[in-house]
Amino acid sequence: MVKEFSFRTRKRDLENIENEIFDVAVIGGGITGAGITNLLAQNGLKVIMLEKSDFGSGTSQGSSKLLHGGLRYLQNGQFALVRELLKERNYLLKHMEIARMLEFRILIGKGQWKKGTIRLGLNLYSMLGGKSGIPRFHKNNKEFPPGIDGFFSYRDGWCDDSRLVMYHVVSAHENGAICLNYCEFKSSSNKDNVHELEFMDIVGDSLKKVKAKIVVNCAGPWANTVSLALGNENNHEFKMSRGVHIVLSRDKYPGKAAVVFRSSLDERQMFIIPHDEVVIVGTTDTFTENSSDFTVDEQSVRYILQSSKPVLGDLSTEDVKSSFAGIRVLMGEGNDPGKISRDFSITENDGIIHVFGGKLTNHRVAARKVAKIVSGKLSIRLQIKGKPEITYKRGNQDNPYEYDIMHECAMFPEDIMRRREGYSIYLPDGGKSREEEIKKTFRRMMDD
Ligand SMILES: Cc1cc2nc3c(=O)[nH]c(=O)nc-3n(C[C@H](O)[C@H](O)[C@H](O)COP(=O)(O)OP(=O)(O)OC[C@H]3O[C@@H](n4cnc5c(N)ncnc54)[C@H](O)[C@@H]3O)c2cc1C
CATH class of the missing domain: 1.10.286 (GTP Cyclohydrolase I; Chain A, domain 1)
Incomplete structure (x- = not known):
C-alpha cells in the first residue's frame, strides 16, 4: 500500500514542524537534494527538505536524461569519474523501474569521428563498465544519409530525470522525511549551534520557520543565493552553462537506436534520443550568469537544427514541437564549458554543507559523501554503503x-x-x- 503524500499531508507537515528540531534540513529538491534526503531518512534521521518550486523542477528536469559514464570524458582523461558513473549507471538500471538500456549508434564518416579513435574509446568504456569485447563497425546501410560511412553501436542507460527525483522523494517520504515542495528558503540565523531557517510557503502564502542542526545546500544553479542567505559572505566560485534540447515528432527520425554525432557547425558531441512518439535532440553548452535562465532562445534552436542537418536533413523551427533547458554548475577553470569537469564538489563550514555540480548519474555518490560528513558532525554511525536505495514503487493507478x-x-x-x-x-x-x-x-x- 503506497502511503499518502499529498496537499493534505503537506498541510499537516507545515502545521507540525515549527516546534521540532530536525537533524538535517536540505535546501533544494532536485536530484542532489532528493538523493541526500532519502539516504539520511533511510538511516532514521529527522530530515526536512525544502523545495522552492516543484520537486525536480530545476536542472533535474532539463538534462539529456542519460545514465551514462560519459564516453566524451575519456578524451579529458577522467577515467575514475567514468568508472564511478558507469557503476552508478549499472545500479540504476537494475533497481529503477523506469530506467532502461538504450542502443546508441556513434557515427563514423565525414565531419564525424575516426574509426580507430571510437574503437579504442568504446573498448575502454566497456572495460570501465565491467564488460569486455571488441566493438564492431557497421556500414551505413541507408540508415543514415550519404556522407556517414557507418557506426559503432554500444549501450547506455536512459531514465526520465524528474521522475527519478520523484522516486527518491517518495522513498524519503516513506522513510519518514518531510519533503515540502513550493517552500522557498529565505534566511537563517544560528543559536546554540542550531540553525533557524525561515521559508515561504508559496501555496499558503505565509512565512514559516524550522530548526535544524545541519543544513545542506543543494540549490544547484541557485547555490550562491542560498549560500548568501545562510550567512556566507563570499560567493563560491563556479561557472554556469545552459544546455537546450529540442523535441521533434518521431517521423523526423524513425530509427529505434539513439545517435551520437558531431555538430556540423563546431564538431561538439550531440545526441538524438528517440522516446515513444518523439525524438529529443541536444544539447548546447553556453556560459550564462543567470541561475534562472531556463529560456530556450531561437539561436540555440537554430544551432541544434543546423548541427544535426547531416543526420536529420533540412528541418525548420516549425518542426520543433517543444523544447527545454537546464543549467549546469561547473566546478573548474577554462573558456570552453565542454572541457570543464562534470564532477561534483562538496564543502562544509559551521554546520552548513554545500554541494556543487555533478551529474544525474552519480547523485548517489554525492549523497554518500554528504552522509559521511553528517555522520561525523552528529557523531553517529550511518549505514552509507549501497545507499540511498530507491524503495518506492509506483502503485496501482486506476486514475x-x-x-x-x-x-x-x-x-x-x-x-x-x-x-x-x-x-x-x-x-x-x-x-x-x-x-x-x-x-x-x-x-x-x-x-x-
Ligand atoms: C543540458 C544538460 C544536460 C545534462 N545531461 C545529463 C545527462 O544526460 N546525464 C547526467 O547524468 N547528467 C546530466 N546533466 C547534469 C544533471 O542534470 C545535473 O547534475 C543535475 O540535474 C543537478 O541536480 P541538482 O539537484 O544539483 O540541481 P537542480 O536540479 O537545479 O536542483 C536545485 C533545486 O534547488 C531549488 N532551490 C533553489 N533555491 C532554493 C531555495 N531558496 N529554497 C528552496 N529550494 C531552492 C530549485 O528550485 C531546484 O529544484 C545535464 C545537465 C544539463 C544542464
Missing part, C-alpha cells in the same frame, strides 16, 4: 492524475504535465490533449 495528486504530491497541473507524466515533452502536442482532464481532476480533488 494516474489522482494518483499523482494523492501519492506524489502534485500541487498544480504543470507538476503532472511536466514532471509526473511528462506529457509536455513526450507527447507531440505538448500535452494539450490531456490538459483539461488534469485540471478537472485537480478541481475535483482539491474541492472534496
Whole structure:
C-alpha cells in the first residue's frame, strides 16, 4: 500500500514542524537534494527538505536524461569519474523501474569521428563498465544519409530525470522525511549551534520557520543565493552553462537506436534520443550568469537544427514541437564549458554543507559523501554503503492524475504535465490533449 503524500499531508507537515528540531534540513529538491534526503531518512534521521518550486523542477528536469559514464570524458582523461558513473549507471538500471538500456549508434564518416579513435574509446568504456569485447563497425546501410560511412553501436542507460527525483522523494517520504515542495528558503540565523531557517510557503502564502542542526545546500544553479542567505559572505566560485534540447515528432527520425554525432557547425558531441512518439535532440553548452535562465532562445534552436542537418536533413523551427533547458554548475577553470569537469564538489563550514555540480548519474555518490560528513558532525554511525536505495514503487493507478495528486504530491497541473507524466515533452502536442482532464481532476480533488 503506497502511503499518502499529498496537499493534505503537506498541510499537516507545515502545521507540525515549527516546534521540532530536525537533524538535517536540505535546501533544494532536485536530484542532489532528493538523493541526500532519502539516504539520511533511510538511516532514521529527522530530515526536512525544502523545495522552492516543484520537486525536480530545476536542472533535474532539463538534462539529456542519460545514465551514462560519459564516453566524451575519456578524451579529458577522467577515467575514475567514468568508472564511478558507469557503476552508478549499472545500479540504476537494475533497481529503477523506469530506467532502461538504450542502443546508441556513434557515427563514423565525414565531419564525424575516426574509426580507430571510437574503437579504442568504446573498448575502454566497456572495460570501465565491467564488460569486455571488441566493438564492431557497421556500414551505413541507408540508415543514415550519404556522407556517414557507418557506426559503432554500444549501450547506455536512459531514465526520465524528474521522475527519478520523484522516486527518491517518495522513498524519503516513506522513510519518514518531510519533503515540502513550493517552500522557498529565505534566511537563517544560528543559536546554540542550531540553525533557524525561515521559508515561504508559496501555496499558503505565509512565512514559516524550522530548526535544524545541519543544513545542506543543494540549490544547484541557485547555490550562491542560498549560500548568501545562510550567512556566507563570499560567493563560491563556479561557472554556469545552459544546455537546450529540442523535441521533434518521431517521423523526423524513425530509427529505434539513439545517435551520437558531431555538430556540423563546431564538431561538439550531440545526441538524438528517440522516446515513444518523439525524438529529443541536444544539447548546447553556453556560459550564462543567470541561475534562472531556463529560456530556450531561437539561436540555440537554430544551432541544434543546423548541427544535426547531416543526420536529420533540412528541418525548420516549425518542426520543433517543444523544447527545454537546464543549467549546469561547473566546478573548474577554462573558456570552453565542454572541457570543464562534470564532477561534483562538496564543502562544509559551521554546520552548513554545500554541494556543487555533478551529474544525474552519480547523485548517489554525492549523497554518500554528504552522509559521511553528517555522520561525523552528529557523531553517529550511518549505514552509507549501497545507499540511498530507491524503495518506492509506483502503485496501482486506476486514475494516474489522482494518483499523482494523492501519492506524489502534485500541487498544480504543470507538476503532472511536466514532471509526473511528462506529457509536455513526450507527447507531440505538448500535452494539450490531456490538459483539461488534469485540471478537472485537480478541481475535483482539491474541492472534496
Ligand atoms: C543540458 C544538460 C544536460 C545534462 N545531461 C545529463 C545527462 O544526460 N546525464 C547526467 O547524468 N547528467 C546530466 N546533466 C547534469 C544533471 O542534470 C545535473 O547534475 C543535475 O540535474 C543537478 O541536480 P541538482 O539537484 O544539483 O540541481 P537542480 O536540479 O537545479 O536542483 C536545485 C533545486 O534547488 C531549488 N532551490 C533553489 N533555491 C532554493 C531555495 N531558496 N529554497 C528552496 N529550494 C531552492 C530549485 O528550485 C531546484 O529544484 C545535464 C545537465 C544539463 C544542464
